[in-house]
Amino acid sequence: MSSEVEKAKTSVCTQGPTIFSKIINKEIPADIIYEDDDCLAFRDISPQAPTHFLVIPKKQIPTLDSASSEHEKLLGHLMLVCSQVAQKEGLTSGYRVVVNNGPDGAQSVYHLHLHVLGGRQMQWPPG
Known part of the structure; x- marks a missing residue:
């Protein structure tokens, strides 16, 4: 079992600050590659592909299931930013966008985030 899956199994969904909140507030360093008023993108600290970055909203939404029509x-906007940053990063042959949701989805940080992976042939099924 991967370390991310192990982390996800022990993570708890809270409404409090997350490590991503600290990145948004510039309290801890991150390799930020895009930022606007609503979101930011930064390189994953444990890349699973030659190019692997995260796109996160600045507003804390713990899970995709907790998102609403508001x-x-x-x-x-997050999806469009995934595309824009992927193009900027040279992912012209394609890429994968992944949202891990909840414990069985291997979500280890309870702040909605989109993984963008590329730079190699993705496999199917993803696992």
Whole structure:
């Protein structure tokens, strides 16, 4: 079992600050590659592909399941940012966007985030 799956099994969904909150507030360093008023993108500290970055909303939404219709515009914006940053990163042959949701989805940080992976041939099924 991967360390991410192990972390996910022991993670607890809380409404408090997460490590991503600290990145948003610039309290801890991150390799930020995109930022606007609503979201930011930064390189994953444990990349699973040659290019692996996360896109996160600045507003804390713990899980995809906890998003509501009030977040519709923001969720669409996150997807567009995934595409824009992927192009900027040179992922012209394709990439994968993943949202881990809840313990069985291997979510280890309870702040909604989109993984963008590319730079190699992705496999199917993903696992």
